[in-house]
Amino acid sequence: MKKQLCIALLLLLTAGCATRESGTGVIQGTSGQAFDPSGPSVQGAGTGPEIAAYLTEAYNNVLPMCRNNPSAPSFLCTGVMLRATQHSTQFHFWNPNPASTGVSFSWLRKDAEFGKLVFGYNNGFILYPDFFKPAGKIALAVLCFFPVDGATDHRPDEGCGQYPDRPNSRPCQSQGITTAAHYIAHFNANAGMYGALCGFDVRDELNEQGARAFTEAVKAQGQLPASAFSTQNEFRIRKWAQNLGGTLPIEAVFYINDAGKVGAQYDQRDFKTNTGIWIPVIKITLPQTAANDARFEFIPADQAISS
Template identity: 90%
Template sequence: MKRQLCIVLFLLLTAGCATHEPQTSAIQEPSAQTVDSRGSGVQGAGTGPEIAAYLTEAYNNVLTMCRNNPSAPSFLCTGVTLRATQHSTQFHFWNPNPSSTGVSFSWLRKDAKFGKLVFGYNNGFILYPDFFKPAGKISLAVLCFFPVDGATDHRPAEGCGQYPDRPSSRPCQSQGITTAAQYVDHFNKNPGMYGALCGFDIRDELNEQGARAFTEAVKAQGQLPTSAFTTQNEFRMRKWAQNLGQTLPIEAVFYINDTGKAGAQYDQRDFKTNTGIWIPMIKITLPQTAANDARFEFIPADQAISQ
């Protein structure tokens, strides 16, 4: 009888163990990271309306770091990283220019606004924040950030070095420029912008120093004179290999007006044809003043192909 009782107790205990596994998904991160933690398991490939909602959320999610980690700059989990491109049937939009030393993007967030795209372009593509990219997608190396366009095609060191004959354009930290206030002073002393200004080194290996530099750069952008609003900021990323469409963390193609719609439609078709992956076309309405906000819309009638 005692043996039978022991067997019964053993079976009950083991059954209990089998049905009460740790509920890791229920662990809550601090409230400051609510959007980040909620999205980490959700923000993969989605429907058009879902992607538009993710972008709106990322645009409005003003954080100084991700996951309460001082070494994780906010671009890893917030903001909208986009690259303006020129429509062409001669190349795929996701391939870097073979002659370039790096790849330029801009970063749009509620506290990092601009009113136009580089070269007056009207369409392009958007990357997932690195912490939210779907499984199987590669990470891209971010090198430096300019609060306004840095004319990086003319700079050495993958676009992050000194513009020719402009000592004021050396990387900000090498000049002792580490705060937003110091950058604003630097900007005001170099009204020519572009090649006259420095960029912040934000490489991953800098850890907390790089994350802090990015925070100060974003603050600086928000404190610049109104004249800077019409010039987009600039991320510089390390160039990746050709024909990596299937593994690049591309979230969507976008357009800002009817002129850019045809280019985005071509790119949407081209991406699906060559990778088998459907991505939505998102209409971005850029803010026309610093008091306005950007809008992100999925318009079914504008899509070149359905999901």
């Protein structure tokens, strides 16, 4: 009888906690219910407050690898992978530009911060870390990472290759740039010339070498001069097909200021209309200095639709 009472008390104490199981694809809500966004539910894999809590946790988690696996780079389970977008009624935010060779994202973590979005955009969307994507969502291929903007629209190899006429912009490892110290020297020699900077190859097939390269790249970003804080980092991801909204691992839409709120609200409605899946609008407050932390907030009044 005492044992049964203890179990009952434990269940009461743990009820209401949001849990996220690494690598299982299962995300439990406040009731302990596992959401399957590939099923008939109109909600994604978590409530708004839970998603804000997950993003905060991912931002603060500065592990150098996932699951203690030296072949699993930390972007698979930590940080906030976000893409800034420009609001338009002419296209869906989740579709890549047909003319692009790849898709650019930035990655925000406590040790990989920046103070603004690319092109001064004010809203966009967020991907689940690969190890936490819900069941039924596709995996996206991460190709390369630039500690600061890589001017990837002008690079071959899906945005990861050499910038035209700048040999020192070819992938970092091909130049023997394999540590944070190497990259800082490279940056100082090419300061202000983003097309001249190299990116780190972090493709999955590189295994431990790719994971180690990413760890050094994150360290390098943290050692950049203060003048670089206003420039976002850049991931390049392989372009996916059009109209895959329902199977893309999209966690939320976001905005950073009032100018971006309307765009995020439109994107929330558009995503629900086209996929049947509700995702939250999240307000992100970007850090204004390296000493500040980013904030992730679910604000009920911001939601264009509640479910």
